[in-house]
Amino acid sequence: MQLDGIAALVTGAASGLGAATATHLAKQGTAVYGLDLEKAVAAAQNVPDGVTLLAADVTDETSVRNAVAHAADGPSQLRLIVNCAGIAPSARTLSKSGPHDLDLFHTTLQVNLLGTFNVLRLGAEHIATTEPDEHEQRGLIVNTASIAAFEGQVGQIAYTSSKAGVVGMTLAAARDLAQHGIRVVSIAPGLVDTPMLASFGEDVRASLAAAVTFPHRLAQPDEYARLVAMIAEHDYLNGETIRMDGALRMAAR
Template sequence: MQLDGVAALVTGAASGLGAATATHLAEQGASVFGLDLEKAVAGAPSPPKGVTLLAADVTSETSVRDAIACATEGPESLRVVVNCAGIAPSARILSRSGPHDLDFFHTVLQVNLLGTFNVMRLAAEQIATTAADEHNQRGVIVNTASIAAFEAQIGQIAYAASKAGVAGMTITAARDLAQHGIRVVTIAPGIVDTPMMDGFCDDIRAGLAASVTFPQRLADPFEYARLVAMIADHDYLNGETIRMDGALRMTPR
């Protein structure tokens, strides 16, 4: 799948993984439409050339449909979709304050899992209408899980469940969409140096980096972005969850 001359949709694009991915895809020649919440879009710096930021809520059908309509107004066909939007709050199943709040659990699943599914299903509907290439391929959808899908830490029960759900959708989504020429691949990042890490002091950041097998550092968001571009380019990657974690296996704490 060539990136030059296609339209790409990236969620969570106002910062972190989404911003890096939107920038990198635009540098490869794609017309990128970055989705994020209205507040995040308003507070984001001016996007680079080739990136248009749109206010949208990934959990809303109407909001996502409107964003897809904007992304397909131009001459480029929508062929690349990357789901980066997500939240990562923490709470234990049972703490001094009582059992895990059910609404809190629901919110994490709604954003991370249902939001990913909502964008995937609506984007697939649009991609399926585009002309296929000589290999009957029409597009690729890249979702974002986490290594927490496989070995989450204490307090990550809601996050782990949501990201395990994203990873679990991968092979079924790839099989469902194969007849439409759409590939589905998931990336499961380890510890990435995104704005979520800004609240940690240097000692904690150094400890996190030291826990990575090799290289012993935090991942750069653009390493995620380059992996997205590689997946788009590599037509035989499908139905797979790829760990990008420096061989890190998370401990309980």
């Protein structure tokens, strides 16, 4: 699938992986519609040319439907969805303060798993109506999992569960959507230098980087974005979760 001349919907686009992906796709000639929460969109600065930020909550059906309709009304056909929106709280199943807060667990699943599925299903509904290319392909949906889906650490029970759900639905979604010419692929990043890690001290960041097998550094958001573009252009990738982690295998803590 060629990126030049199509439209893409990217969630979590005001910062981190989403912002890097939106910027990279726009440079490839893609008309990008970036979704994020209203306060994040309002605070966003230096939005690149070719990127339109839309206030939307990925867990809300009406909000996402409106965003998809807005992207679909543009001059370019909407053929690419990239789910980057997510949260990563930390809490143990049982701690000195008691059992894991149920609302926190629910919220994590709601944003990371339900939100991803909500955008996937509503985006697919529109992509399925577009004209296929010469290979009968209509589009691609890229979801963001995490290596925590495979090696959840202490305090990651909610995050791990949500990302394992993203991995689990990848093949099922690819099989469901094959008849519509839509591919589904997930990326499982390792340690990426996003605002989520920016709050850590330099010593902690250096320790995290040293744990990566090779190269001994944190991944950059643009590396995630370039992988999205590669998946889009590689039509035979489908139903798979790709680890982007420098061969890192997480320890228990």
